[in-house]
Amino acid sequence: MPEEELKGQIKSLADKMETVEEQMRRVAEPYSQLVEYIERFQKISSSYFRLLELYQRHGEISPDLLIPGVKDSISREIVKVLFERDGQNISQIAEKLRDRRGSSSRRIVRERLKMLEEKGVVKGKGSERSKEFWLTEEYVRKWYELLGLGPGKGEQARGPASEKGS
Numbered sequence: 001m002p003e004e005e006l007k008g009q010i011k012s013l014a015d016k017m018e019t020v021e022e023q024m025r026r027v028a029e030p031y032s033q034l035v036e037y038i039e040r041f042q043k044i045s046s047s048y049f050r051l052l053e054l055y056q057r058h059g060e061i062s063p064d065l066l067i068p069g070v071k072d073s074i075s076r077e078i079v080k081v082l083f084e085r086d087g088q089n090i091s092q093i094a095e096k097l098r099d100r101r102g103s104s105s106r107r108i109v110r111e112r113l114k115m116l117e118e119k120g121v122v123k124g125k126g127s128e129r130s131k132e133f134w135l136t137e138e139y140v141r142k143w144y145e146l147l148g149l150g151p152g153k154g155e156q157a158r159g160p161a162s163e164k165g166s
Helices: 002-058 073-084 090-101 106-118 137-147
Strands: 122-125 132-135
Touching: 002 137, 073 090, 073 106, 073 122, 073 132, 090 106, 106 122, 132 137
Parallel strands: none
Antiparallel strands: 122 132
16 A cells, blocks of 8 residues: 555656646746847847948948949939839839939930949849849848848848849
């Protein structure tokens, strides 16, 4: 009989240990969520300070910061126009530039787009007569990384170019 009694006590202790372990898991759960929130907050705040630094250095935060080799303002404006809405043709881009700058020529826009294509900033799709231009995924990815908003390890890049399937 003492052996049966001992087995019963052991079973009772095992049940109590299980209960204690479950309660410990419940108590620890909010703390693990808190750590996750703190990590997110750190990422957001470091991105914010990165943006402030960019603004302080350059006077603005604009996608054209990634193409420092391009000096002319038309090319820089084209990048901004495409970042606002990807997949535009030469006429649409020229119209947007006209709204922003007061004047624009499709010939100049075509020349600048060709140069931006060679630099890997934009990519044309379609025939010569109905070609639309998109920012390259690589350029968009670099822009988000510059802002500190790049995807984490194993995540897919998100942005105008990848949403449109370019």
